[in-house]
Amino acid sequence: MPLIRLFTIFLLIISLSECSSVPDQFGKLDLKKWRGDRGGCNGVRAMLVPDFRAEIQNLKGKTTNTIGELLGRPDINQIADRNQKFYIYFLEKGTHCDQPGMKSNSRSVAIRMSAIGLATEVTFQNGLP
Template identity: 85%
Template sequence: MKVLYILFTIILLSGCSTVPDQFGKLDLKKWRSDRGGCNGVRATLVPAFKAEIQNLKGKTANTIGDLLGRPDINQIEDRNQKFYIYFLEKGPHCDTPGGKSTSRSVAIRMSAIGLATEITFQNGLP
């Protein structure tokens, strides 16, 4: 019984991990704190984000969510693909949640198996 308790404790503790505050050059704590890009912080982090694009590709949807925080828009496409969209600057979406916005954004395409396959920058939604 004691062995089972120890094994259970080890499994429980190994599943607990904290989300890092840094991903390469990208300050994740600042990124996550600027929901919707409404405070202008994400716009200053774009060069650091671009430097880490290749390291983000291939990550799972859960890992991307843990690193960058909940996406501002989770857009579902056909063939079980989806986009995680993060706004980079203040726009109409800040004052009217759910409203259409043409503010600069980054979209991370998730494949049907939940891996980041493409990262693009655009105005508004992809």
């Protein structure tokens, strides 16, 4: 009987953890606005760059899933050497907005994800890293 009770508690904990909603704020960064500006095409992400920069150290060490939940699906998911990848988020409107799939030199931020799925580096550049 105690095993069944333990199993029931375990299922309850699992179901409660799955119901947790994604936060709208990460430190100073307004995540709702960030996620709402897919590709940076509306100019909202560009205004959020100072708040994003303030939270860079807090993003490092987060898992791939957590980064995706916080910032939304990346605009580009780029595979790198040694099972690493980059999550790339555009910060401003560019050719990628009007012609999806076209190379864009718009400002972007890249989050390097290690082979074990942790954010290790955050860089800013024009286009892709």
